[in-house]
Every structure is written in C-alpha cells, then in structure tokens.
Amino acid sequence: MRSLISSLLILCCLTSAAQQFKKGDRVCFVGNSITHNGDYWHNVQLYYATRFPQLDVRFFNCGISGDVTSGILRRMDSDILIHRPTWAVIMIGMNDVNRPLYDAKRKNEPGIREKQQAELSRYKKNLDSVIRIFRDKGIRIILQTPSIYDQTAKISTNNLFGVNDALKVCADFIRMEAKKYKLTVVDYWTMLTTLNAGIQKTDSTATLIGKDRVHPGGTGHLLMAWEFLRSTKAPAAVSTIVIGKDAAATKSKSRQCEITDMQRSDQRITFTCKEKALPFPLREDQLKVPQLVPFDDNINRQMLIFNYLKPGKYTLSIDGVEIGKYFSGELERGINLSTMRSLPQYQQALKVRALLQQSWALEGKLRMLRLIEHRYINKLPGHERLETVRKFYDSAHSHKPETDYVKKLFIQYLENKPEEAEIRRQWERSLDSLPALNKPVAHQFALRKN
Template sequence: MKKNYSTFCCYIISFFVLFFNGALGYGQQVSPFKQGDRVVFLGNSITDGGHYHSYIWLYYMTRFPKMDVMFLNAGIGGDKASDMVKRLDGDVFSKRPTVLVGTFGMNDSGYFEYNGPDADKFADEKVKESFDAFKQMEARFKGLAGTRIVLVGSSPYDETAQIEGNVPFKNKNKAMLRIVDFQKQSATVNKWEFFDFNTSMTALNKQFQQQEPSFTLCGSDRIHPDNDGHMVMAYLFLKAQGWGGKKVAGMTVDAESKRATKVENCQLSNIKKTATGISFDYLAEALPYPMDTVARGWGSKKSQFMATKVIPFINEMNQELLVVNGLQGVHELLIDGEKVGNWSAEEYAKGINLATLDKTPQYQQALRIMYLNEERWEIERRFRDYAWIQYNFFQPKGLLDANNRKSIEILDQHKEKDGWLNAKRDLYSKAMFPEVRQAWQGEMDLLLDIIKDTSTPKKRKITLVKSN
C-alpha cells in the first residue's frame, strides 16, 4: 500500500512539474496581497457560494499572521457580466477594494442551446453580449483610482467527464474560452493582472479522466466545483502568486553537536542533549495550513482535503520540516509534552513534515483558525443571499434597498413562482432590518479579531525521546 501511494505521489509531482512549466505559463503571475489590502472577489455563483477565496485567505491567515488583509465576497449566483455592471457601485466599489479580482463567463456563455440547432450562432451571440457588457465594466474599472485589477478566466464547464444522467453541452467551454481571451487581451492593454482557471483546470480534468472517466473538479453538474475543486482553485491562484516552494518552517538539528545547522522561517533555542534524546525550543513565524476533512456548503459531497489527491499542495506549500541528524534507533516525538509519533533515525534524517500531523499543538492551533474562518464564511453567505434578492429581484422593480413593508409584500406576491426567491424569503425578512445586518457584521468582525489573536505562533518545546 505504501509503495503504491509513493508511486502515485511521484506521478503527481512529475505531472505538475510539466504542467506548470507548460499549461500555466509564466506570464500569468499575480502579485501577492500585502499589508492593508482589501481584496474583493467579484463573480457569479462559483464565487458566491464557493470556498476558493476563503481557502486563499486561510493561507494568508496562517502563513502571515501579522498581516492585516481583508477578503470580501462579491459573488451573486446566476450573474453574467451585464448583471455585475448593474451592481458595481452598490455592491462592489462600496467595499472599497484595493484589489479587485473579477471573473465571469459561465452564465454569459449560455447552456441548453449548445445541444440544439444553430449552436455556433448562439455561441457567437452570447460571446458578443458578454463582450459588450464587459466593455462597460472595463470602463468603470479604469476609473478606479488606487485599485489593482486582476481579471480571472472562469473555472471551466467540464464537457469531458462521464457523468451518468448528465449530457454535456457541446462546445460550451469553447465559448467560455473566447470570453477568457478577451479578458486576457483587456488585461494586457490596460496593464492589469490576469490569471486563467479554465485552461489549468481543464488540463487537470482530462489528465485524471484517463484513469477515472467520471473524474471532475467541476462538480456533478459540470459547473460548480465542490470543496476539492475550490481548493485546487486556491492552490492555482497561490501558485500564480509565487508561493510554491515556500515552507511554513524548516529546521535541521545536529543531535551530537547540539546545534541548529539550518533554520527557515523560525527560531530554535535552548538545544539540549538529554540522557534519552534531545530537546529544544521552537518558535515559527507561521502555522501549518489545516485541511478540512468535512464536506461543507450546500450540496457539497467532497472535502477540501480530497484536493490533495490531485495537487501537490502539501509538498509545495505546506512543509513544516523537522530534520534531526546524529540519532540512533527509534525516537518518540513530543511537542509541549504531547505525544506526536515515533520515527527511526533514518526517517528523522530525511525529515518529518509536521504540517501533516494533526496531533501537534501548532496544527491544533491552526485548526481553530480554520473553524473560525468557516464560521465567518457562513455568516458572509447570508449577506450574499441578501444581495441576490436586492439585485436580482428588487433592483429591476425599482425597490433596491427599499427594505420596507411594500418590498416584502411584492416579494410574497412572487415567491411561489420562484423557488430561489421563496428559499431566501425568511433570510430577507431578517436582513431587511439594518440592526440584524449590523449584528451579523459584528459577529464577523469579532471572529476576525479572534482569528488574529489565535494566529500568533507560540514557542513550542520539542523533545525527542529514545524508544525502547
């Protein structure tokens, strides 16, 4: 079993070396976020109800605990570029972005008509409609002073997965790629940044479908990535920001000489050789990245952790490496007195990746941040459902932000004919009151304060005890 797993891991790593030197390219790099950034993610349902931006933020929360950076969701389910233009002022620019990450194309390109007559004509019309709407968006973006623009090609519509009961819309993704192309051209002309999820994720889908024809990163509907797909998106984005190969921390200790021969992003002190092994104090500048093993979000079936079967995130971005030379035999590892595991001298010399061990105190500390961030995400989703009602239902009726008795009476007149509207009616009945929205915002602010307090790495006592 171990041999098969090792072979699989080697295959994955080899594939990604080729993949990122080829499909992704070097011209799509995105500058890292910095102190004080307010990063707004504008998009459709994939942004609205998805986790990719939350997973990216979790990386910054754990890797840069002293950095103040804010991520804000500005996705609305069902949106096309033409819908986004109508809410730029009230829902996007009002969030005061220093970085605006914009993506669209899934809804712009249409759906069922691809399997009907005149599919090519339909595609041409949809792409033109999207382009015309984007030109309005582009003009507004140009007027934003002090805001960095990052245009992002949409995650793909997966036409190649073999999904029972789901006939794909032929060549829909080709139309989406035409939308990606004009986004890229705009970024080049305007000296904005650009990144393409579509090409990268399509390549991954096709690669893994060779072994498992039903494999997809795009969800059972071919459109909405599950948590594993969103983690892949987060990884690809972080990779484009240049974080590949950056360790959480790294330490090499020589047990005989009682000294640290190499340290990365951490400090070691008080190194002592004991009768049964060695001990030292360890203070890292970052925490390991915790991977959720639970499927979260409406309709989700896969967890964030399942993405590790597809991407080398752990090898590339989640290494907290402990190397100890000069040992003999098997030693038990304890951190702050907590038993973590037993490894041989040869294994310690090769290195133990502490970031994969959920028993360590630092992983448990990071896990708290993950759960707090998930709570924040859940509350933010309420605001996105509220925005969906405001911009999809009330705005066309001239009732945007009315939030009065008339607005809810109008809603009740239409809810039985619109399942989505009906599902969000109860939430709107609360969110229409500013005090409720203020309370929700207060909860999120409190969670972020707790995350900031929780994310500061602590000095740990590492002890190796020789096992009998």
C-alpha cells in the first residue's frame, strides 16, 4: 500500500508535458495595461527562471496601457517585431469594447446598441489582422481571452454593467480564432468569472479584480499565471524525492534530482540531494491563491517521500537546520517542500525573484517612454525632440493637479527620456547574473527518529 501511494504521487508529478517555451525563445507579451503592468506574465517568467534554470528564454513587455487592437497594428513594427519574437502572446479587448458605452446614463441613447456592436466588429477585424501578421512572419502565437470586468461586486465604483458580457463576446471570438488557426488559447475570462462568482457567494463585496473593476491585484494576476501555465501544459513538479529501501530504489523512483551519499537505518536517514529546479516563491499578496485553486498541485510540487519507515515521529533537517517534525504516515504520503518558505531552496528562489524585479523595474521605465510616445504624442509634430515635448507638457499638462495620472507620466518621461540609452543598457545586462543565481545547489537532508 505504501509503495502504491508513492507510485501514484510520482505519476501525478510526471503526467505534465514539456514546457511551452524552449531554449533561445523570445516571447513578446502583447496587450494593454494589464500586460503593461506585467504582473501575470512576470509570474510566468519567474516560473521559467526557477523551473528551467538554464533554459535562457527572453521575455518582452509589449503592453501599452489603454491600448486597443488598432494600436497594436500601428506599433507592430516599432514596438513588437523589433524584438524579433519567436512567440507572440496576445491579450486585448478590455479597451476595445469602449467601456463608457455601457454607462447606465447612456442606456436609452439613440443608436447605443449599434455603437456597441460596431466596436466589437472593429475588434474582431483588427484582432484577426494582428494574428495574420504574426502567422505570416512565422511567429508562433498564444491567444488569451481578456480578463474580466467585475460587474457583480457590490462596491461603490460606478458599474458599467454589460462590459463583462461584451468581453465574453471577445472571449468567444478568440476561441473561434484559436480553432480556426489551430492555436493554444488561455481562457482567463471563464476562469476569473467562475472564481469571482464563488467568492461573492459569501461576500458580495469581494472581488478578484481591483476596486476599479478592471485591473486585477496580486491574487488575480497569479491566478492568470496559473491558468496560463496549466493551459500550456507546464510541468507541475519541481522535483520528486523518493527515499526507498536502498540507493537503487531511491534512484529509480526519484525525478528531477540527483541523490548521493545515502545512508539508512531504522533511526536515521541521511543523503545529499541536488534538485534540477527551484520552487515558485509566493508574495504576501498572493498567498490566497492556493486556497482558491490547486496551485501547488498543478504548478509547485516539490515532493519529499520516505518509504518503509518504522511507525513513529521524526525530525527533518536540511543543511543542519530543523525543518519540522512529522509522523511516519505524513512522510510516507509525502510532504510538499515548496510550501515551506524557510527552506534554502525557497530562499534561493526569492533571490531569483529579487533579481527579476530589478529587471522589470528597468523595463517598466522603458515602457513608460513607449506609452507616452504611442498614446499621447504620436501625432505631435516634432515629438522626436524633447524640447517639443516639454513645451507641449507646459501648455497642456503642467497646470493640472499633482495627482493627475497623465501629468505624472509626462514628468517621468521628461526625466527618463534623456537617460533612455543608459536605462536600456542596464536593462539588457540586468539578468546577466541569473544563470549563476538560479542554478540549484546540493543540500544535506537528515531524518531522525524521535
């Protein structure tokens, strides 16, 4: 029975297919503010950096806040294809539906339904054009349905009821396009709608989306990353360490790790283990996700299993530091090390995340430059000259309150544009130390019977 349980656990870890992205791939995430913010695909990048330490996949932020499908077409060459992508991951639609058209004040406006439909028709035509451009250039594509507009939460923000229904039309069209072109589709709309309804059964004010009803927070973005990784058949297992009767049995049952120097008696088991991956580290604002979905089972399985233990209680140590006390039954069923934030493997993963965060911050400065250039000054004559942009800011935005969003963007632009070359240089070198930082190291395990 013990062996059967262990075998089933191993099987669960091994049923996932290989990762979507391969060595040398260049992946452009294309979209609007939810992509510009980047948190959901930052989690995907963190997964790849910890799960496949030597893979060398490059990720590029090609999101522009407020963008629509026509905007993607306009900036295709200068902002997306310039990165020479091998993959384009597309999520667009939240702005294409033109949310103000669903304001209750406009409900009886003549022609309002026709205006709503016209926006959806334009969206479908443009999105198909975007897909065909990538296909014609041999760039592989992953389609993503839009995330949701929360029109069911009982919160004070003005509710543009009907927006999420329009986004469902977008999602349905995306699924049709995926079928038409034989593409992978990641369905955020269905997943978030279902989970959001679930939490609102007990709390009508709860939301997986922000207070603006549009932009997800840390929980929502990690749920999106979870859905992306599931949909692209990302492997669930960090590693599977199975300590059998002897070294031969241990080697045959363990996966994603190398176990050496094993010594076993009824009172004590010691061994050295070098895993091939690191666990995925959660932030404080993401800790609710494993309560909502089987995140650890699907994405973050780092199992340690001991077979043929004498009944009783045991103390587990890694690198001489006590990790915890467990009954023999717990250890035979297996414990998931990825949930233990004090472990050295987890601490190493935190350092990987910290390095990525520095890189994302630099890329964020570059994206703010592109945001101003593509949305606010693209039609301004002479916008290539900083002095022209400064004069435009002085006349159009400098008088606005300090809290004004666009004013803040222009201030950042005027500060960072002269430093763009240096920011880019720092960003391009920001992950040079990653191959050394995310390389797993060997750890000493000891299990002692109390």
